[in-house]
Amino acid sequence: MAGKNYYDVTEWNVGDPYKDIGEVINSMLADIKSRQTDSNVEEGGKPGAVIYIPSGDYHLRTQVVIDISYLKIMGAGHGFVSSSIRYNLPKSEWEDLHEVWPGGSRILVDLSPKDADGEAAGAAFYVERSGNPRISSVEFENFCIDGLHFADDGSGKNDPENTYVNGKTGIYVASAQDSFRITGMGFVYLEHGVIIYHADALSVHDNFIAECGNCIELRGWGQASKITDNLMGAGYRGYSVFAQNFGGLLITSNNIFPRGTSCVHFDKVARSVITGNRFHSFYPGALVFEGNCSENTVSSNHFLRDHEPWAPMLKNDNGLDDRYGLLRISGNHNSVIANHISETIHRQSIKPAGAKPVIIHVVSGKGNYISDNHIVATTEAADAQTGASDSCFSAQVDALTATDKLAVLDVTTVLVAKESFQNTILDSGSEEQVVLDRRVNAFRATPVPGGV
Amino acid sequence: MAGKNYYDVTEWNVGDPYKDIGEVINSMLADIKSRQTDSNVEEGGKPGAVIYIPSGDYHLRTQVVIDISYLKIMGAGHGFVSSSIRYNLPKSEWEDLHEVWPGGSRILVDLSPKDADGEAAGAAFYVERSGNPRISSVEFENFCIDGLHFADDGSGKNDPENTYVNGKTGIYVASAQDSFRITGMGFVYLEHGVIIYHADALSVHDNFIAECGNCIELRGWGQASKITDNLMGAGYRGYSVFAQNFGGLLITSNNIFPRGTSCVHFDKVARSVITGNRFHSFYPGALVFEGNCSENTVSSNHFLRDHEPWAPMLKNDNGLDDRYGLLRISGNHNSVIANHISETIHRQSIKPAGAKPVIIHVVSGKGNYISDNHIVATTEAADAQTGASDSCFSAQVDALTATDKLAVLDVTTVLVAKESFQNTILDSGSEEQVVLDRRVNAFRATPVPGGV
C-alpha cells in the first residue's frame, strides 16, 4: 500500500489510531519522508501521499505536525451534529439520544494545551515549514475535528460547555503556504476552527464550521484566496471570518449563521470582495472593516440581524451597542452596493435605551461608495412580543411567520462620521435616514412614496 | 472491511446488488446498527459508515430506508445522459447509439409505487427518524439515480416518456434533519429529484439534476441552508427549486435551464437570497414568490425567457399567460436589485393575444424595493421567424446568433398591483414601461436616450 503513497490510519504498524491518531499520522509522515528523499529524480520525486481516515472515532493526544507538500488527509464524512443543543439538554435525556457525539471520520481532540505553551499547542493539525518553496498543496477533506468540550472561563456567567473557549484549534498553519485546500470538512467545539498565517491561493470551500469560538482566521497577511460555499457560525465571542492585511480575498456563497461577534471582520484588508453571501447576526457589528481597509466591495449580500432566541445564550452578546453600526466601515474607497439589510429588534432592547440604531456606519476614511442598498428595519408590534425558546431551531421558524406583523423601526440607515469625507451615498435611505455632512460628501436620497 | 465502517455493495453477503441494491444497502444499514450500539463509549460510539457504489448498473426494487446519522453513500460518477433526447428518437436509431442508458454508479429505480401508498413509497432513498437528536450529516455523493421511464398521464397529449410523471423520487427526507449534504450527484427521469422536509443547514451543491419533474423541493419549513452551484432543469410541470416556510436559504451560482414551470418558487419564504444565478425559462413565472414572502433579495441574476424550440415539447407549457409576470412577487420588503432580464418571444405567441407582457409583477404586499434592473425585451423581426427544431441543442445555438436581428418588444417592465403599496421602483424601466400608483409608491424612471 505504501508503494502507492496511500496510508489508512487503521492499517498502520505504529500506534493505535483509536487511542492516538496523532501518533499514527506522524509516523506515516515520517515514513513518507523516509521514502521520498530525492527532490529531483526524473523531474519528480516527492509527490506526497494520501492519508485516509475511515469512519470512526479517533482520539488525538499528539499534535500532528505537517511539513511536507502534496499531502492529502481525507475522511469519509464531516460528521457534524449540534453539540451545543446536546450540552444544553438535561443529562437525564442523554440516554434517550440516538447518538450522543458527532461522527463520520472524527478526530476527538484530547489535547490539554497549557497557556504557557502558546496558542499553537492546542492545534490538532499544525503546519509549519521554513525555507523554499513555501509548503504547497496540502489538502484536508471530509473529516470531522471535534474539540469535545468547552471550558470554564472563570466568569461564572455561563455553563462551561457554553463558553466557546478551550484553547483548541482544528487546523493551524503557522508559515507561508501556497495552494492549500480545505474542503468538505466538519469543525465543532473548537475555540478556533482554522487559523492560517500568510495564505496564498488558499481555498476554503464547502465546509461545515459551526459551534466554534472562531471559524476561519487568516492572519499575518495573505493574497488571492477564496472562502466560498461554507456553512459557518462562530460563538458569541469570536469571528466567523477574520482576515488581516489581505489582498484579493474572495468571500462568496457562504451561509453564515449566528452567533459570531462578527460574520466578517477585516483588519487592514484591501481590494477584496464579499458578495453573494447570507449573513445572520444577533448583534451589531455583523461586518467590520477596521484599520485602513481600502477598495473592498460588499455587494449582493443578504444581512439579517435579529435577536438571540435561545434561552441558554440570552445572557451573552458581543458587547456592542446599536450605534456601532451593523456594518462598520473604516477605510478608503470601499463599495457597499446592492445589499439587502434587515434588522428586526425589540424596541426595549436597544442599547443605549432610546438610541436610534445605525445600520451602515462609515467611521473614517474617504471615497467610500454606498449605493442601492435596501434597508428594512422593523420591530415587534406591541402585541407580538415573543419570549425565548427552548429550541433555537423552532424559534427561528416562528420568527419567519411573524414578519407580516412587524412595525417600522426608526433607524439611521447610513451614518458618515465627521472624520470621513468625499463619500458617495446613493439610494440607501431617505433624507431623514441618512446622516452626513453634505458639504463634503455626495448624497442622493432614496425616493419615498408619494415622493418629494 | 466492516471493521473500517466501509461497505462496498458488490462485496456484501446478502442480496445481489445488480438485482436489488435496496436489499443490499438495507442489510448493510442493519449491520451498522448491530455493530454501533453504544451511543456514548469514550465520547464516541456511533460514527456511521460509508457505503460505496462502484460504477455499474444497479436495479433498486426495495426502498432504502435510512435512520442513522453520519452515513455516506458515495459512487464513482454522476452518469447523466439525456434520456429525453433518446426517447424522442425513433427506436430504429437506438441500435446505432454508443450507449443507450445513463451510467456511472447508477441506481435504476424499479419501484412501482401505487397511489394508495402515498408519495414517499416511490422514493429510492427514504430518510426518517423521530426523537433526538435530529438525524445528522447524511451525505449522498457522486452517483446517479435514474427513474428510467415516465408514465402515461392519461391525457393522451404526450408520449408517456415526455410526461414527467412516474411517482418516483430520488431522495426523500421525511423528518427534521441537520447538516445533510448532497454533492456531485446525477438525477434523471424522476418525478421528484430531491424532496426534503424540515431542513436545517442543508447543502445541495454541485449536482446535475435534469429531466426530472421537479428538481429540489424543500417542504414543510426549514432554515440556514444552501442550494449552490448546481446544473438543473425541471420538466414543464414542476419546479427546479421549491421552498416553503423557509428562512435563510441561499440560492447562488446555479445554472438552471428549462423547462420548469418555475426556476424558483417560494411559498412563504423569508429572509432568503437568490443571487448570482443564471435562469432560463420558456414560460412566464420563472420566479414566483407566493403567500407572504418577505425580506428576500433577488440580485445579480441573469434571467432569460424565450421559446420552446424543440418539436416534441412544443405542445406543453405551464399554462400561465404573459400578464402573470416573468418574476412575480407577493409579500413585503423584498429586494430585486441589479438583475439582467431578457425576454425574447414571438409577437403572435403572446397570451392573451395583443396583451403587453409583464416582466416584474408585484401582486401584493408592501415595501418592496426594485432597483437597477436591466430589462431587455425583444421579438423576432418579421423576416426572421424560425421554426421548431429536431434538436434542442442546435436550436439554442441558432437563437444566439440571431440576437442582433431582434426588434424591440413593448412590455411593462414593472407592474405594481393596486393592492400593493409603499414600494420603491428605481431605474427599472422608463415612464411608459412602469405601471404603478405614484401616490402610494416611490418611482424613478430609467433615463432615456436624449432624455428628459
Next chain:
Amino acid sequence: MAGKNYYDVTEWNVGDPYKDIGEVINSMLADIKSRQTDSNVEEGGKPGAVIYIPSGDYHLRTQVVIDISYLKIMGAGHGFVSSSIRYNLPKSEWEDLHEVWPGGSRILVDLSPKDADGEAAGAAFYVERSGNPRISSVEFENFCIDGLHFADDGSGKNDPENTYVNGKTGIYVASAQDSFRITGMGFVYLEHGVIIYHADALSVHDNFIAECGNCIELRGWGQASKITDNLMGAGYRGYSVFAQNFGGLLITSNNIFPRGTSCVHFDKVARSVITGNRFHSFYPGALVFEGNCSENTVSSNHFLRDHEPWAPMLKNDNGLDDRYGLLRISGNHNSVIANHISETIHRQSIKPAGAKPVIIHVVSGKGNYISDNHIVATTEAADAQTGASDSCFSAQVDALTATDKLAVLDVTTVLVAKESFQNTILDSGSEEQVVLDRRVNAFRATPVPGGV
C-alpha cells in the same frame, strides 16, 4: 477489480505507469470497451468506470484518447506548486529546495508535439467521439497535469521557461459533449489548460489552473455551462477564460489573478453572466467582449488593475494601451452593474504617454446598460514610487499597505464610441469622467461631494 469497473494505474498488466501512464490508461480504456459491449441489456450495460491515479509522478508519453461516456479519472491531489518561481531562481538554489517539482497525482506531459500534427497532438487527454449520443459525463478529478517546461519562442526576449508556449494542452475535448465535470484539478505549465469545443452543461469547478498560457478555452459554440469557484491565472499571452458563440454561460465565484492578456474574453457570446468574481489584471483589456456579444451581464465583480511587480516578467505585457478599456464592450444590450473597479498605475507608465486611461469602453452596439459601478483610479504619490521585486508575493503585500498613500488618477470611467448608441450610463462616473453623445445615449452622473 475490473469486475467493479475500477482501475488503479499502478495495478495494471500492460505498460509501466511511471514511464508512460498514457499507454496504461489507453489499455484500460480498451479493456472497458471490450467488457462493456452491449449498450442495452436490462436497461443498462455501459456504466463506464473509474481510473484511479495514486499520488505519484507519472510520465505521459502517449496521448490518452477517450471515446467512452461515464469515465471518471481521479487522483489524490492537485499538486500545484509555482514552477514559475522555481525557474526564476538561480539553479544553484535548487538543491536547497524542499521539493523541486509539483506533486500529488501528477502527470508529467512528455509529449513532443510537432506543429505539423496540429494543436491537438500536444494534449495529454484527448476526447473525441462522433455519432450519437454526444459523449457524456466524463469526469476529471483531483489530479495534476504538468507541462514541465515552456519552450524557446524564438523571440530572444524571455527565458524559455517564461514564454508560456510549449504546444501542450491538459484536457482537449474536440467533439460535442454533455455534462462533463472537471473538479479539484491542478494544471501548471501548459500552453493550454483546458480546451473544450461544443460544450453543453459543462462544469469546471473548484480547480487550480495557474502558470498556463491559457486556462480555460470554450471554443466553437456551447450552452448552459458553468465555470465556478476556480483559482486561475494565465500567462501574459493568453486568456484565463475564453468563450466563443456561447449562450447561458455562468462564470461566478472565481478568483482570477494575473497575468492573462484577459481575465475573461468573450467572442460572440450571448445571454451569459459574469458575477461575483475577483479579477486581477496587469494590463488593459481585463474583460473583453468582442464580435457581437449580447445580453450578457457583468455584475458584483471586483476588478483590480495594477502593475506587474515581478522583475522577470516586467518586459512583457499584452500590447494594449490604456485607451483600450479595462473592460471593453462590443455588442448589444449587455449589463455592467454594481461592480467595483480599481485601477492603480504609475503616471509615467501610461501608454501612450499623457493619455487618459479608459476604464469601461463601449466600442460598438446599442442598448448597453452600465450602472452603479464604483471606479477608483489612483496613482502613486511622487514619493512612493516602488521598484520591481524579486518575489511576486511580497510585492503584492507591499502594495496593499500603500493604498492609503495613493493620489487620484484622472481617467475616463466610461467612454461610449460614436458607433454605439441607445446606451444607458448611470452612476458610473461624474460629468467629467463619462464621455458619450448625450443625444443618442442616456446618462446620469454620479453625484459629487458638495453636489452639482
